Amino acid sequence: MTSGDILDTLRSALPDGAIDATDAAVLARSIDASGAAALGVARAVVRPRTTEEVAVVLRAADAAGVPVVPQGALSGLAGAANAVAGALLLDLTGMNRILRIDVDNRVAVVQPGVIVADLAQAAHDVGLFYAPDPASAALATVGGTVATNAGGMRCIKYGVTRDAVRSLELVLADGSIVRTRPDTIKGVAGLDLTALVVGSEGTLAVVTEATLTLLPAPGPSRGVCAVFPSLTAGVAAANAVAAGVHTPSTLELLDAIVLDAVSDYQPDAGIPSGAKSWLLAITDSASGADADLDAFEAIFREHGALSVHRADDPADLDGLLAARRLLFPAMRALRGSSLNGDASVPRSRLLEMVERLGALGDEFGVIVGVGGHVGDGNLHPVVAFDAADAAQVAAAHSAYQRISEIAQELGGTMTGEHGVGIEKLASLDGELPVRLREVQRQIKRIFDPNGILNPGKKY
Secondary structure, eight states, X not given: OOXXXXXXXXXXXXXXXXXXXXXXXXXXXXXXXXXXXXXXXOSEEEOOOSHHHHHHHHHHHHHHTOOEEEESSSOOSSSTTOOBTTOEEEEOTTOOOEEEEETTTTEEEEOTTOBHHHHHHHHHHTTEEOOOOOTTTTTOBHHHHHHHTOOOTTHHHHOOXXXXXXXXXXXXXXXXXXXXXXXXXXXXXXXXXXXXXXXXXXXXXXXXXXXXXXXXXXXXXXXXXXXXXXXXHHHHHHHHHHTSSSXXXXXXXXXXXXXXXXXXXOGGGOOOTTOXXXXXXXXXXSSOHHHHHHHHHHHHHHTTOSEEEEEOSHHHHHXXXXXXXXXXXXXXXXXXXXXXXXXXXXXXXXXXXXHHHHTHHHHHTSEEEEEEEGGGTEEEEEEEEOTXXXXXXXXXXXXXXXXXXXXXXXXXXXXXXXXXXXXXXXXGGGTSOXXXXXXXXXXXXXXXXXXXXXXXXXX
């Protein structure tokens, strides 16, 4: 079937305007926020509005052997939603309805195009709480965060997106519509296909509806921030907090390179001069918050904090969080471009990890700064480089590859939350044995025998 044939078939089966094959539309949907190159030029953008329309698209594509790339807001950082040659770009952002919020059962049922922050607000409005909070929550879609098993700052207390997904409605590659399991809290009648699809980056099925767990609303967020005379002291304090009996909802670290970059990028960010590491611990406990804050502050002082700042006021805490959120833009501003990593290691190896990362700048001639969610061992090493300098581009990619290798050598993973996409395919052999990779490919073939769903990614 030619490009024109399948597009004619879809135009006759879908509502007017659902297909856009213009060069501008295809280009606008061809890469995600990673900046990684597309794997070719796609045929068209397809914008379904219902599960049945998604089924029509996949049925036609599977019969014709045409690739389909499921897409959300394109906020991903691994190239998982990037265009593939000849593909249909399945733009799910129009499926953006919150179908219901069930207060009695504490679940939300939503379409994949719902923005995470909008869902969180809708839950808040009825006294409930949607815990997953990726940095891109204001623009990321639920479907995208399900596809990547997105993390964020609150994982130390609430887990990742997978921990909030109760069940999924899927369209399989052949157009079949299935639900992975009932919406009950417990259910072990079959294999856990829900968890398997979460994090599969659109390679197994297309998520068209998600039933998500909601929690009782937490208390107001309050925090303690400290700066330390060394990175060693900051990491040691973070590990002591994470291992303590008072569990923070957020525990974030920035190293000296990032702190200098943030100060240059936004001088009024409030970063004290001379700081070699910065640590922020937040509690959202509905009761006992003062005890949490006292415990965090005591640990910071025990580990030699140069200064400690307690943020009881929401606006004060927002200012501290704003400084943390400058990690990526501030590092990118140093040389104009950056590669943003998400390596994770066991917490006991954090100090060794950050020390080895600190040596990469000199080794490769680039700037490497480190921040991240130290409460669960998830670091965000950022490699800053000049994209106009071919030597720096090559050095940056070599350093980025080395970051993955270091994490794997320390018993960790090259990707804690961004996913594999296309950017990290080269690092898979260092993490997954050959036999295990083949098992994963076999699973992919069971779900998608003709290999139309997001080919060239994940595996």
